Amino acid sequence: MNPLLSFDNVTSYYGATRILKDFSFEMEKGQCLCVLGRNGVGKTTLMRTIMGLTDRSTGAIRINDVEISGQPTHVRAHHGLGYVPQGRGILSNFTVRENILLGTFARADKSGEIPEICLRIFPYLKENLDRRAGLLSGGQKQQLAIARALAVDPQILLLDEPTEGIQPNIVHEIGEILKMLNRELGISMVVTEQHIKVARKLGDAFLMVDNGRVVARGGMAEMTDELVERHMTI
Numbered sequence: 001m002n003p004l005l006s007f008d009n010v011t012s013y014y015g016a017t018r019i020l021k022d023f024s025f026e027m028e029k030g031q032c033l034c035v036l037g038r039n040g041v042g043k044t045t046l047m048r049t050i051m052g053l054t055d056r057s058t059g060a061i062r063i064n065d066v067e068i069s070g071q072p073t074h075v076r077a078h079h080g081l082g083y084v085p086q087g088r089g090i091l092s093n094f095t096v097r098e099n100i101l102l103g104t105f106a107r108a109d110k111s112g113e114i115p116e117i118c119l120r121i122f123p124y125l126k127e128n129l130d131r132r133a134g135l136l137s138g139g140q141k142q143q144l145a146i147a148r149a150l151a152v153d154p155q156i157l158l159l160d161e162p163t164e165g166i167q168p169n170i171v172h173e174i175g176e177i178l179k180m181l182n183r184e185l186g187i188s189m190v191v192t193e194q195h196i197k198v199a200r201k202l203g204d205a206f207l208m209v210d211n212g213r214v215v216a217r218g219g220m221a222e223m224t225d226e227l228v229e230r231h232m233t234i
Ligand SMILES: Nc1ncnc2c1ncn2[C@@H]1O[C@H](COP(=O)(O)OP(=O)(O)OP(=O)(O)O)[C@@H](O)[C@H]1O
Pocket: 014, 015, 019, 037, 038, 039, 040, 041, 042, 043, 044, 045, 046, 086
């Protein structure tokens, strides 16, 4: 089977600085790939490189064998990329409804409707569509960011630290929702995650990053404590 997403020797830059270096990996359809590594190793840059948001990149990025490197961000989104950035990127002065609608603008089919799935899995959002997003808690904002990304009708969800800054009791809840989206709805995912426990439960494959390079990858069962110790502890 051909990979859903692949990086072939990708190098990505901010200004003249190389952040990702000769980065290669493949991800299968239906997979949840967890990207792990210490702070500052390039995990967010990986997400931004997929979306075409770094200053420049070389090498080939493909979705379903179609090369997307070189294409602008909105065209990449049309290939079925839903992005939940670090810090969530919620517009505080917009309502919950308006924030979700922003996701629909990136849809390939141009449908301006909020897909039913966005509200079915997040009852709080459904009941608070006219609430100003700035009034939501951290966990609710994360739900909103996920709903906005789902409004793109993605085949791949990119989630940058979805559990960061969220109360510990909600971390589990977010993890369960992501697992459901992946296992039951078949949405493929790339997730950067600091919580090893969440990553082990959620991911079926892992990519370990250090200093902008892939230093280990494989099935989640192969992510040994020794690898975690070597590449994640400070
Ligand atoms: N906009 C930018 N301009 C220049 N350098 C940047 C920019 N964004 C990130 N960097 C640098 O790129 C490197 C990788 O940062 P990145 O945010 O991708 O790491 P990360 O693994 O996601 O870290 P964290 O877990 O802290 O989010 C860091 O050295 C950072 O200083």
